[in-house]
Amino acid sequence: MSFFHTFVLMNHPFTQSILDWYSCFGRTLPWRGLSDPYAIWLSEIILQQTRIQQGEAYWHRFMKQFPTVEALAAASEDEVLRLWQGLGYYSRARNLHAAAKQIVAAGSFPQSLAGIKALKGVGDYTAAAVGSFAFGLDVAAVDGNVFRVLARYFGIDTPINTTEGKHAFTALAEELLPLGQAASFNQGLMDFGAIQCTPQSPRCTVCPLAESCSALRTGRVEHLPVKLKTLHIQERRLAYIYIRYNGYTPFRRRTAGDIWQGLWEPVELERMTDESLKNSLLKDSVVLAKNVRHVLTHRVLLADFYFLEPAVRPQLPDEFIWIPESSLDDYGKPRLVERLLERL
Template sequence: MTDTKRFFTDRILTWNRAHNDRNMPWKNEKNPYFIWLSEIILQQTRVEQGRPYYERFISAYPTVNDLAKAPEEEVFRLWQGLGYYARCKNMLAAARSISAAGKFPDTYEGIAALKGVGAYTAAAIASFAYNLPHAVLDGNVYRVLARYFGIDTPTDTTAGKKLFTALANDVLPENQAGIYNQAIMDFGAVVCKPQQPLCKTCALAPHCEAFQKGLTDLVPVKSKKLTIKKRYFHFLLLEQNGMVWIRKRTAKDIWQNLHEFPLVETPAPADLDALRQTAGFQQLVPPKTKALEPGVQLRQQLTHQTIHASFTRFSLSPDFSLPADYMLVPAGQLEKYAFPKIITDYLQR
């Protein structure tokens, strides 16, 4: 390790000893199950949003065996509102494989083999639970390394990932992987922030390439610009003698394994008159059926998509039925089913 890299590592650890007060229930945890649970919940999720879910999960399922035995519908209801539901499906599959094996894996390779666990998550669990020498690379770590060492190689390229992985492992201190990994992530979240970093009081500033050259706002670099797709969902609340039609989403799309009301998706915004002309609407709603109320409009922002949703209620005759993938459930028991956040928001209105 060069003097510059040694200075970097020493300053990160010194800063951590004075500022190790970021209050998170999984911090300094050694139970690999709890660490794994927190890391899965925090994938693509802010700490403030993920914390109550973590607390609910460890309360409902204190051990990995408890989670492994839980009914899928129950687990999805507990996850409801957190988004990225493939994580929940993978988490349950991994819990069942761990339970079948008889213990939580204690090697990086064993952890990385779990369903839904990537390189970052495997490194985090391996270092936090077992102090194994594997460096974590999340957004905070990329930013701290890119700024301090003045790296403008895009982080989302093969070359960038290889460079940053090598560097992150090079500055990893011997026998202190867990402490250091938590420290650099906290440092990135608290000091080397994406916006308005605390450069003037930063312990790394004297040797920070980005700060010294005025490049703080320019690194890290990404080569690809995020494209946001707009989608227009029209949910039809088809009521029938106090019952409501719903179905489970099974296609490989957003919200897989969650429930929804009958849905018509259109390529552009559409009012009720335009919606009635679509084949999807005509397959679901009998001709001349009147709407009970004007459509309620809601919007949900996902990472790569913006969902514009309308909800319109209809009352159907007792003899009406839908295809076999739909089911008729009591309107007063909808809380028993896991729905996407945009539908739960509508139901709470």
């Protein structure tokens, strides 16, 4: 793009409309207006795959228990996972913890876009969001809301989940960005997408951009943005058996290379290779639930839950430790395991 083109877009009426709308209708969130990069970064990591309402409660919990990046870095991984419990996508919590250690080792929070992006678990969007909100860097933060608003307003049908689409929409957002006001523009665009130009039933009749919106003019609001269907959802079976013996229950910690790394779970029968042990456990167990459906990003889990209270303590593989049931809360567990515990 030429300088002239850049200049024209920077002064595009779209930009001013978003800034005006934001000053009237922007959301009030506890981390907005703060200048502490730790608090802002924490909010962005939590919100990566979580709705704001749920994320807010977790942000408060983390800020209370770990008010500084030093406190988070000094915590054990178990403590962090435990606090994260229920949010899902646990790699976020592990990366958050690792990045806190990176920051403490470096001596301060990185202030450049490249420095922020070098933190574990931080991609283009999060780096731009933290950089613009905490340090006023002139960079566009392009999330799903921004893709949608730009695609509709400018009538762009390039699929948003392709490399070409990501580049095109990011370049457009950069062109529109008003220098020195990146935080308000980014937040305004996101809020506009979340509140006004929503995925379903956008509020076009009361939209300040309605007169110049390409999608509205050409009747394509429902068809934009375009997304290629590429995801293949896998189904996977699990069968958990909760064993109670003298107030203790066997749990193991999940290892690397699979979902829920580092979290704790009871005996899982589908992966058990010792058939005679499996049959002896199942023989006297009670069924708590069958085919419990649990949805993760790229897979659907179907789980059976069993309960067993044996007269003799069963011999289990070494990876299991017997935990007092009263201390189960001290162990970080996947949401699916929590659902099993809820049924006991």
